[in-house]
Amino acid sequence: MLDIRKIAELPEAHKRDCGKPTGIGGAANRHGKERHMQITGGWVYDPDEGFAERTVCTDGEKIARISTDTKRLDAAGCYVLPLLIDLHIHGYAGADAGSADPAELERMARALLMQGVGAFCPTTMTLPEARLAAVCRCTAAYCKERHPGAQVAGIHLEGPFLAPERRGSHDGALLQNPDPELFRRLQEAGEGAVRLMTLAPELPGALPLIRMAVKQGIRVSLGHTQADYDTARAALRAGAAQCTHLLNAMTPFGHRAPGVVGAAFDVPGTMVELICDGIHVHPAMVRAMFRLFGPERVVMVSDALPPAGLPEGTYHLGSREITVDHGRAVLSDKPETLAGSVCSLMECVRRAVSFGIPLADAVRAASWNPACALGMETRKGSLRPGQEAGAVLLDRETLETRAVIARGCVVEQ
Incomplete structure (x- = not known):
C-alpha cells in the first residue's frame, strides 16, 4: 500500500514517470501501470452527496468504477477532493x-x-x-x-x-x-x-x-x-x-x-x-x-x-x-x-x-x-467515474495538502 506520508521516499523511477504529469490532455505513462490505483480510506467529496468514506479508482487517466490493480494510496485521515x-x-x-x-x-x-x-x-x-x-x-x-x-x-x-x-x-x-x-x-x-x-x-x-x-x-x-x-x-x-x-x-x-x-x-x-x-x-x-x-x-x-x-x-x-x-x-x-x-x-x-x-x-x-x-462538468470538477483522474488529499485536521494526483499519477512535490 502506498502511504501518502511516504511519498518523498518513492523510488526515483516512479517519481520520474508519475511525478511530472503534462498539461493539455496529459502524456501517456511509459509503463502505464502507475496510472491504475485505488485511493482508499479517505473521505471523498461529491457535489451531490458531500463527503463520504469510499474508494476512488483510477484506470489510466480516468476515474473508474473498479480497479483490477492492487496498488493502493492510503488516504486515511484525509479528505479527497477533485482538483x-x-x-x-x-x-x-x-x-x-x-x-x-x-x-x-x-x-x-x-x-x-x-x-x-x-x-x-x-x-x-x-x-x-x-x-x-x-x-x-x-x-x-x-x-x-x-x-x-x-x-x-x-x-x-x-x-x-x-x-x-x-x-x-x-x-x-x-x-x-x-x-x-x-x-x-x-x-x-x-x-x-x-x-x-x-x-x-x-x-x-x-x-x-x-x-x-x-x-x-x-x-x-x-x-x-x-x-x-x-x-x-x-x-x-x-x-x-x-x-x-x-x-x-x-x-x-x-x-x-x-x-x-x-x-x-x-x-x-x-x-x-x-x-x-x-x-x-x-x-x-x-x-x-x-x-x-x-x-x-x-x-x-x-x-x-x-x-x-x-x-x-x-x-x-x-x-x-x-x-x-x-x-x-x-x-x-x-x-x-x-x-x-x-x-x-x-x-x-x-x-x-x-x-x-x-x-x-x-x-x-x-x-x-x-x-x-465553463461546460467542463463531464470531464472535471468531481471524482465520479469517467472524470479525469485528478485529486487532492487534504489532512482532515489541518487542511494542509498531503498529496496531489493528476492524470492518475501522484505528483512529485
Whole structure:
C-alpha cells in the first residue's frame, strides 16, 4: 500500500514517470501501470452527496468504477477532493498570464498544480490590442502541445471593456467601449481561446457584444462596472451569466439600490465569483454571499497576481507597480486600491472554512461550480467515474495538502 506520508521516499523511477504529469490532455505513462490505483480510506467529496468514506479508482487517466490493480494510496485521515479550477488568475509564482510567453504559462501551470489546481483561465489585464492579441496567440499555441502542470481552460479577457470609475488596477488610458470588431480580432488571434469575458454592461455597445459573444459559446461576466440594478438585470437577461469578483469594483449592494448584486440574485442561474482571501471581502460578507446565492451559485476564484507565492515586496503588473505587504497587494502610487490577491485558490478554500463556510460548500465553489460554468462538468470538477483522474488529499485536521494526483499519477512535490 502506498502511504501518502511516504511519498518523498518513492523510488526515483516512479517519481520520474508519475511525478511530472503534462498539461493539455496529459502524456501517456511509459509503463502505464502507475496510472491504475485505488485511493482508499479517505473521505471523498461529491457535489451531490458531500463527503463520504469510499474508494476512488483510477484506470489510466480516468476515474473508474473498479480497479483490477492492487496498488493502493492510503488516504486515511484525509479528505479527497477533485482538483480545483481557477477561472480568474493573473499570475502565480512570478509568472504573468499577460506576458505572451509560453515559458511563463508553463511555470504558472506547474506551480498551480502543486497547489491542487488542475485547470485555470489565464486572465488578462487591460493591455494594448497588440499585446492582447499576442497573449491570445501564445495561449492558443500553448494549448496545442503537451505541457506539465495544470491545464489551461481558456483565456479570461478582463478588460478593456471596463468602466473607468471602477477600473481598480487596470490602466484607465487603455479602457474602451465594447467593440465587436476588436473582440473578433482577439478571438481570431487566439483561434477561439477566449472562453470568458468580463465587461461593464452600462457602456455603449455592451448588450450587442454580450449577445454576439454568447452565440459563440463565450461566457460573459459583469464586472468593473457602475451599472445599476436595471442595467445589470438587462445584461443578464441578454445572456451574461456571471459576475466578476462580486462586491469588488462594482456598485454597492444597497437597500434602495441593490445594484449588480441584487440583479445577479434575481436572475436565476447567475453565478458569482468570490475572492475568499479575507482581504477583498470581509468574512461576514463571505458568509452572507454564500447564504444569499447558495453554494451552487458561488464560484470561488483567487484573482492571484504574479507575486502570489513569492516574498513580499515591490513588483510590476503590466504598466503598474504594485506593493505586497502583510498579504495585501496594492498599487504603489494608490495604496488604497487593491491590485488583486496573493493567495492560491486552495488557500482561499482554507480561509473560507475558517470564516465558517462548510468545507463541502467551499470545495464545490472551487471545483464543480467553475467546471459547470465553463461546460467542463463531464470531464472535471468531481471524482465520479469517467472524470479525469485528478485529486487532492487534504489532512482532515489541518487542511494542509498531503498529496496531489493528476492524470492518475501522484505528483512529485
